[in-house]
Structures are given as structure tokens and as C-alpha cells.
Amino acid sequence: MALTDLVLQQLVNGLVLGSFYALVALGYTMVFGVVKLLNFAHGEVYMVGGFAGFVVLSVVSGALGSGWTAVAFSMVLAMIGVGFLGVVIQRIAYQPMLSAPRLSILITALAVSLVLQNSILGATGGRYVPFGADLGFGGINLGNLFISHNQIILVGTAGVLMLSLELFISRTQYGRAMRAVSIDKDMCRLMGIDVNRVIAVTFFLGSGLAAAAGTMAGAYYGSLWYFMGFLIGLKAFTAAVIGGIGSIPGAMLGGLILGLLESFGTMIPGVGSAWKDVFSFSILILVLVFKPTGLLGKSEQERM
Amino acid sequence: MVGGKNILAMNREGFARMSFLLQKLAAGLVLATSMSAYAAAQDSMTIGLLVPTSGSEATYGQDMANAAELALEEINAAGGVLGQQVSTIVGDDACDPQQSVNAASKLASSGVVGVVGGYCSGATLPTLKIFADAKIPFVIAAANSTQLIPANSGNAFMINSTGNDQVARALEYFNSKGVNTIALVDQGDAYSQDLANLTRQRWEESGKTVATSETVNKGEQDYSAVVTSIRSANPDAVFWTAYYADGGLLIRQLRQAGYQGIIAVGDGSNSPELFNIAGSSAEGVIAFSNPTAEFLPNAKAFVDSYTAKFGHAPGPYAPLTYDGTKLLASAIEEAGSTDPAAITEALKGAEFTEGLAGDISFTDENTLARSNFIVLEGKGGAWALAE
Numbered sequence: 001m002a003l004t005d006l007v008l009q010q011l012v013n014g015l016v017l018g019s020f021y022a023l024v025a026l027g028y029t030m031v032f033g034v035v036k037l038l039n040f041a042h043g044e045v046y047m048v049g050g051f052a053g054f055v056v057l058s059v060v061s062g063a064l065g066s067g068w069t070a071v072a073f074s075m076v077l078a079m080i081g082v083g084f085l086g087v088v089i090q091r092i093a094y095q096p097m098l099s100a101p102r103l104s105i106l107i108t109a110l111a112v113s114l115v116l117q118n119s120i121l122g123a124t125g126g127r128y129v130p131f132g133a134d135l136g137f138g139g140i141n142l143g144n145l146f147i148s149h150n151q152i153i154l155v156g157t158a159g160v161l162m163l164s165l166e167l168f169i170s171r172t173q174y175g176r177a178m179r180a181v182s183i184d185k186d187m188c189r190l191m192g193i194d195v196n197r198v199i200a201v202t203f204f205l206g207s208g209l210a211a212a213a214g215t216m217a218g219a220y221y222g223s224l225w226y227f228m229g230f231l232i233g234l235k236a237f238t239a240a241v242i243g244g245i246g247s248i249p250g251a252m253l254g255g256l257i258l259g260l261l262e263s264f265g266t267m268i269p270g271v272g273s274a275w276k277d278v279f280s281f282s283i284l285i286l287v288l289v290f291k292p293t294g295l296l297g298k299s300e301q302e303r304m
Numbered sequence: 305m306v307g308g309k310n311i312l313a314m315n316r317e318g319f320a321r322m323s324f325l326l327q328k329l330a331a332g333l334v335l336a337t338s339m340s341a342y343a344a345a346q347d348s349m350t351i352g353l354l355v356p357t358s359g360s361e362a363t364y365g366q367d368m369a370n371a372a373e374l375a376l377e378e379i380n381a382a383g384g385v386l387g388q389q390v391s392t393i394v395g396d397d398a399c400d401p402q403q404s405v406n407a408a409s410k411l412a413s414s415g416v417v418g419v420v421g422g423y424c425s426g427a428t429l430p431t432l433k434i435f436a437d438a439k440i441p442f443v444i445a446a447a448n449s450t451q452l453i454p455a456n457s458g459n460a461f462m463i464n465s466t467g468n469d470q471v472a473r474a475l476e477y478f479n480s481k482g483v484n485t486i487a488l489v490d491q492g493d494a495y496s497q498d499l500a501n502l503t504r505q506r507w508e509e510s511g512k513t514v515a516t517s518e519t520v521n522k523g524e525q526d527y528s529a530v531v532t533s534i535r536s537a538n539p540d541a542v543f544w545t546a547y548y549a550d551g552g553l554l555i556r557q558l559r560q561a562g563y564q565g566i567i568a569v570g571d572g573s574n575s576p577e578l579f580n581i582a583g584s585s586a587e588g589v590i591a592f593s594n595p596t597a598e599f600l601p602n603a604k605a606f607v608d609s610y611t612a613k614f615g616h617a618p619g620p621y622a623p624l625t626y627d628g629t630k631l632l633a634s635a636i637e638e639a640g641s642t643d644p645a646a647i648t649e650a651l652k653g654a655e656f657t658e659g660l661a662g663d664i665s666f667t668d669e670n671t672l673a674r675s676n677f678i679v680l681e682g683k684g685g686a687w688a689l690a691e
Contacts, residue, residue, distance in 0.1 A: 006536050013528035020526070128549065128580045137560050146562055221525045222556050223581045225549070231523045263529040266518075273530050274492065274519035 018259025019158035023213035024236035025251040027206030033182040033246040043233015044116035049211025052078035079208040086207025120226040131218040244297020352411035354421035359398040367619035375629035399424040412438035425449030445628040446621040469675035487539040491546030499545035515539035541566035552581025559585035595661040
């Protein structure tokens with residue numbers, strides 16, 4: 001394989017991986033923007049989303065088959081279901097803690113993460129669950145470069161979801177309210193904005209996007225596991241920080257950058273795949289040293 | 305609350321009384337068995353079994369004890385050893401180094417002519433000195449850590465292959481398929497890195513090329529970057545040295561990306577779960593594995609009589625224990641007496657060809673002279689013996 005082909009192939013790999021990171025990172029960044037909470041249960045929401053998609057798929061596969069149509073249908077239902085799960089988690093676990101010290105709510109988030117993880121562990125007995133989608137191995141060959149149809153659909157879907165989110169935030173009334181709440185919650189209350197409702201919508205959207213990523217991951221990688229959310233949760237959090245936590249375009253950019261860094265990290269001569277995380281996390285440190293707010297983050301001033 | 309505490313206290317008292325009774329009972333039992341063993345040692349022959357019959361590994365240990373019992377039943381039916389009937393006495397090592405020392409001492413003091421067993425390497429290690437001091441020949445059936453080799457003073461014989469042998473079998477397989485370049489993928493932990501490093505060393509010593517060595521993170525789902533590196537290096541075979549969970553994902557992604565060479569996995573990945581994860585991509589994947597009864601062509605009759613006698617299929621180390629028991633019996637027969645030195649000598653020179661898991665003869669270090677690793681192939685969503 002020639003070097004140009006190799007670079008292009010890693011570019012494709014990085015885009016696919018980055019799309020997953022970006023979708024999950026969006027949930028982190030939105031929740032942080034609105035309630036200043038690092039929702040460490042978010043990786044688990046991604047995992048539950050994968051299982052929700054699996055359940056829907058096994059119900060509808062009789063009528064819709066197990067191709068992309070069925071996966072898309074499962075994805076939409078999983079997004080809605082897990083979106084509501086996100087709202088329920090927020091109401092039960094986070095709402096009572098909103099005025100408590102920041103550390104308490106962070107620990108609550110870890111607890112939620114353990115609850116979700118262990119529920120699925122109990123339900124699956126810790127075994128791997130085959131997702132059951134049959135998406136085929138087809139693709140486009142450009143010389144040595146191979147791009148599968150699945151990769152194109154996946155990156156395309158992620159793109160459409162992110163674009164819709166961007167439009168929702170910038171064009172709708174709820175979007176405007178979300179932006180306002182992230183700037184000043186108390187002022188929003190005075191202006192008659194239903195802050196709790198806005199927070200609920202934020203959790204719904206964030207969890208829904210994670211569920212979309214979870215379902216697509218299940219379909220694309222072929223199996224689900226109760227622990228699959230842990231590492232991607234960590235990586236997506238990193239992506240959100242690189243892009244500037246609280247910034248929505250930042251999360252998308254951060255996700256793609258981290259995905260690309262990890263892919264190209266395996267190509268450094270004499271270093272190889274064992275060191276790819278060292279490479280990508282060194283970049284994270286550099287970003288934070290030179291731009292502590294992240295690439296697209298705004299510096300925040302505490303006002304009295 | 306008070307009532308609850310009372311109940312708790314009563315329970316605790318009850319437990320104490322019960323465990324006291326149990327201790328008495330156990331002491332009585334031990335006394336009874338060792339006395340009967342002494343009695344037995346005078347007019348017949350006793351073989352000791354050192355296996356874990358309690359603790360976390362109890363199922364494997366019981367399974368090994370069953371296999372030894374079955375072997376002796378057949379031997380006794382055919383007239384016994386040196387014209388004497390052979391009985392067994394079990395020493396429960398509980399897979400625990402301290403308890404195994406007690407169990408070994410008990411066996412050594414019961415006048416056994418030889419010992420078969422050894423499941424956990426850690427629990428087997430401290431017993432070597434006890435059996436060496438008592439000059440009792442010891443056939444180690446399952447434990448296969450390379451640490452056992454230097455601790456052996458000459459009376460112990462390992463009939464299971466060590467990790468070194470897995471590499472030997474893997475290279476033999478690759479060579480038989482005309483493989484010239486391989487890619488090694490590990491998971492960054494001691495076990496998988498050791499296997500990968502050892503394979504690389506031996507492979508390069510034989511003058512062949514390792515096209516690329518990769519490491520993946522445990523628990524990551526996307527291995528596309530590594531897959532691309534492998535495809536660009538284009539090796540004839542890929543050897544995954546770690547466990548099935550991430551191996552399944554890697555195999556699937558390799559095949560999806562269009563890699564068409566041989567994919568082989570080590571004994572950490574020969575689980576049926578691999579087929580859940582990799583799906584149809586696991587078809588034709590090669591796995592190296594210690595011999596288990598279901599894949600041994602000679603073990604058909606053994607599986608049938610075991611299942612008939614014990615009501616369930618034999619576990620992974622039953623065939624080796626069965627072989628070990630028969631090997632010891634044939635060595636005693638060959639020695640012509642129960643003199644430990646003569647039996648040890650007979651074992652050293654053993655050319656045992658009746659094994660379920662293949663022929664047994666030993667190296668200078670008293671380890672199995674050949675690799676007993678078998679080669680499995682993924683067929684129709686399950687493992688089958690590769691040709």
C-alpha cells in the first residue's frame with residue numbers, strides 16, 4: 001500500500017471513529033454548558049442506547065429485516081427511548097443536587113454510571129451480545145483504498161444529526177432558551193423561561209445522540225457489551241475538552257480531531273500502535289497548555 | 305432493631321456450634337481415610353491424587369479425580385498393576401499453596417507409590433519439594449507454568465505442554481501453510497505480550513519476517529487504524545495473542561476491511577464466545593488450544609464411559625489426568641516393583657503411546673517432549689479440529 005493510500009485510509013478510519021466521539025462528546029458539552037455538570041454517566045448512556053437499539057431491532061427484524069432500514073428505525077426509537085431515560089436520570093439523580101456543592105453531583109454521576117453498567121451486567125450476565133444487524137461487507141475500492149458503504153452511511157448519519165442539532169440550537173426557540181440558560185440561569189428565570197424544562201430538553205437531546213451512536217456502534221462493530229461505554233465515555237470527554245467544553249461546534253471538532261489523531265498515531269514510524277494514546281493525549285496536554293479553554297471554548301468570567 | 309440483633313447473635317452462635325461439630329466430623333473422617341490408606345498400602349497399591357476438590361477450582365479438580373478413577377477401574381479390571389489392585393487417595397490442594405503442602409504431606413505419609421494431579425501451578429509448586437524429599441514419583445497432569453521446570457528435582461514429570469510449546473505449535477502450523485510473513489497483535493498485558501514476543505523471537509530465529517507488531521487497547525471497539533497498518537504490511541498470517549473479547553472485534557474488522565490471509569488466535573481466545581463477537585468473520589479462524597476431550601479423536605470411548613459413569617461430559621483436564629494415571633501404572637509395571645527410583649527411571653524413559661491426548665515421552669527437563677497443543681478451526685459458528 002502506497003503512503004498516500006495509507007494516509008487516505010487512516011483519514012477514513014479517523015473520520016468514522018471521530019464521528020462516534022463527536023456524537024458522544026456533544027452530550028457532555030451540552031449538559032456541561034447548561035448545568036455545569038460533568039455527566040460521567042454519559043458513556044453508560046451510549047452503552048444503554050446500544051442495547052435499546054438491539055432490543056428494538058430484535059422486535060422489528062421480522063418485518064423490516066436486519067439491514068440499514070431496520071437499523072435506522074431502531075436507532076430512531078432508541079434515541080427517543082434513551083432520550084427519555086436521560087430526562088428521568090436528570091430528574092431523579094441530578095435535579096435534587098443542582099444547588100448542592102459541585103463535587104456531590106459529580107459523585108452522583110459516577111453512581112448513576114455504576115447503576116446503569118451493573119443493570120446491564122445483570123441482564124446480560126457479562127456476556128457479549130451479538131447485535132444481529134446484517135449490513136454486508138460491500139464498499140468502494142479506489143486502488144488500495146477501501147471505503148465500505150457502512151462507513152459512508154455512518155459518517156453521513158452522524159453529519160446529519162450534528163447539523164440538525166446545530167440548526168435546533170441556532171434557529172428554534174428552545175435552542176435560544178438553551179443558549180440563554182447556559183449564560184445565566186437566574187436571569188432566565190426572571191425572564192420567564194422554564195429553566196427546568198430547558199434542562200430536560202438538553203438531557204433528552206444529549207442522551208438521544210449518545211443512543212444514536214450506541215446503536216450505530218452495535219450495528220457497525222457487531223456486538224454489545226456492558227462495559228463498552230467506559231472507554232468511549234473517557235475519550236468523548238477528552239474530545240469535548242479539546243474542542244472547548246460547553247461549545248457545541250467545539251465538541252464536533254474535538255471528536256473528529258481525536259479520532260484522526262488516534263488513527264494517525266498508529267502511523268508514526270518507530271512508535272506504532274502501542275503508543276497511539278500517548279500521542280493523542282500529549283496533544284490534549286498541548287492544547288490545554290496553550291489554550292486552556294479548548295479550541296473553540298470561550299473564556300468564562302465569573303461575575304459578582 | 306433489638307430483635308434483629310438477637311436473631312443475628314443466635315445465628316452466629318448456631319454457626320459456631322455447627323462449625324465445631326463439622327470440624328470434629330472432618331477430623332474423624334481424615335483419621336479414618338488415612339488409617340484405611342495404611343491398611344490398603346499393605347495388601348494393595350495406592351496412588352495419590354493431588355487435585356483441588358474444594359474452592360474455586362473444585363469442578364476441575366473433581367473432574368480430574370473422576371478421570372483418574374476411571375483409568376484405575378479399567379486397569380484393575382485388566383488385572384491391576386504387578387498383579388495388585390490399585391486404589392486411590394485424594395489430597396485436596398484447594399488450589400491454594402498452603403493447603404496443597406498439607407495435602408501433599410498427607411499423601412506422602414500415606415505410603416502412596418506415586419502421585420498424579422496438579423491443577424493450579426501456584427499450588428503445585430510447593431509440593432514438588434515434599435514429593436522429592438519423600439522420593440515419590442509425581443506425574444503433573446495439568447499445571448504447566450514454566451516456573452515448575454527449575455523447581456523439579458527429577459521425580460516430577462509434566463505431561464501438559466507449557467507456553468513455549470504453544471509457540472512451537474503455532475510456528476509449525478504457519479510453516480505448514482507456507483507462511484513467510486506474520487503480523488503479531490497483542491493487548492499490552494503480560495500474557496499476550498509474552499506470547500507475542502516469544503513468537504517473534506522464534507519466528508525471526510527461523511529466518512522469517514515479522515511484518516508488523518501491533519498493540520491494541522483492551523475495551524476499545526474500533527481497531528480500524530491497526531487493521532489498516534496490518535493491511536498495508538500485508539502479512540501472510542495475523543496472530544492474535546490475547547483474549548477473545550477484543551480478538552473477536554479485531555477479526556471482524558480485519559475481514560471487513562478485506563484482509564484475506566490466515567488469522568490465528570492463541571489459547572486465550574479459543575472460547576466459543578468468539579463466534580458471538582466476530583460472527584461469520586470467525587469462519588476459518590485458527591486457534592491453538594490444550595487438548596480437550598471433545599476434539600481428541602482417540603477419546604471417543606473415554607467420553608462415553610466417563611459420561612455414563614459420572615452423568616456429565618468430562619472437563620478440559622480429564623483426558624490428561626486419565627493419561628497420567630495410565631502412564632504411572634505402566635511405569636510401575638515396567639519398573640517391576642514399587643521402588644520409587646525404579647519408577648522414576650521408567651518414567652524418564654517412557655514411550656507411552658496409549659494416550660488420549662497423544663504420545664508421551666519426556667525431555668531432559670522432564671517436560672513433555674512434544675507440543676500437545678491442538679489446532680482448531682472455526683466452522684459453522686463453533687470450533688472444530690483443523691486438518
